[in-house]
Amino acid sequence: MVEQAEALRRTPLSRERVLCTAVALADAGGIESLSMRNLAQHLGVVPMALYKHVANKDELLDGMIDAVVGEIDPPEPDADWKQTVRGRILSARQMLLRHPWAALAIESRNTPTPGVLGYLDSMVGAFRAGGFSTDLAHHVMHAMGSRILGFSQELFDATRRAGRSGPAEPDPAAGFPPEAAARFPHLAEIAGAASHDDASVVGPGCDDQFEFEFALDLLLDGVDRLHRQGWRSAP
Template sequence: MVTDQTETLRRVPLSRDRVLRAAVALADGTGIESLSMRNLAQELGVVPMALYKHVANKEELLDGMVDVVVGEIGPPVLGTDWKSAVRQRILSARQALLGHPWASRVIESRTTPTPVMLAYLDSLIGMFRTGGLSADLTHHVMHAMGSRVLGFTQEMFDDSPSDDPSQSVDPDAQAAMFREMATKYPYVTEMAMAAAHEDESIVGQGCDDQFEFEFALDLLLDGFERLQQQGWTSADRSRGDGGA
């Protein structure tokens, strides 16, 4: 049976799209660290040199894999206000990236955006512009959003509970550690304790990544809307009034 499947794979014509989607599936299954041209070729049932007809090198392969993920982002929602449309598009991007845990790291490693990435960014910027934000304000909006426009952000603290039994901490030892930390770093400790939500909390034990992402996204969008309504420009900085 395995031999028959391998032979079937060999008979399917190799294409750039097939190579990229196989690479994405391989990274999803075994991790981006294990991805190589050699094991990708083995997965496709071809010799490694056959891949180079479709991707010039590993960097081009990674660019193409990012394009596949970005291509999974849903299209813009029409007939709604700019803030709702932007929110929906960014949450769609987040959903796409959540399906590929390696994607955010690869996106951060890219030095030049591909046409697919540029088209997505152009679409998002267009939502702000057609929504009435000036080019000046939109420029600063994109800086403020950063990687959030692609559905991910770097967290300062990872307070999610560990599933690894070897990482479990004795409750008495943990309490002692918190007491010592509270003496040296009272506000960090206070925040860490607050993040360990009550059992009946909607968020539950540890922080809910999706909730935190949407919380920050909504704060940003509300702030952008306020600046738009105030007619803010970057020239306001020189006046020291912050647009107020």
């Protein structure tokens, strides 16, 4: 332990090292557990040493976001717009699965970070390179919403919470809680009509990856149809 601490002190501190360590700490314990003090401790430096590389906690968080957004795969050479957009969105989703704190962190920023802006700009560029008008590209980005970054608010997560009367998790085999099923019969009917994934964040009975790709493909197919029709918004 002493040798490890000494090695940390001898390793030159850099912005990249600060951000990589911060990302690792957030991955392990969540973003709420990250502080400048415990980050400095893991780096083997005093907290003031960090401020030569990040001005404050907000700048640290911005840098962490850009570091993980940089993990999203670049466009494949010679791929058409739909392959490019689909592939990069699914790569963004895998990045968020590796870094569960990142989606909330991205949403929490008042202004998108340079890395997020660069990624969004490249996605608009993929639509434009595919022959989309600026008008259609504008509306497509609205329709995609956060899904373009690999995440979305899940409907069944909300309905599952609405059906609970207490903090205890329902038995996955029980499906929609009986009292909620009586009040909302149509939601109850479809709640269990899906492939199962016990670790799903959507809810018991749902396969996260399938549901995400299903919605993504619906959107992309609809966008493709509008593009082929030469769609324009109302004047």
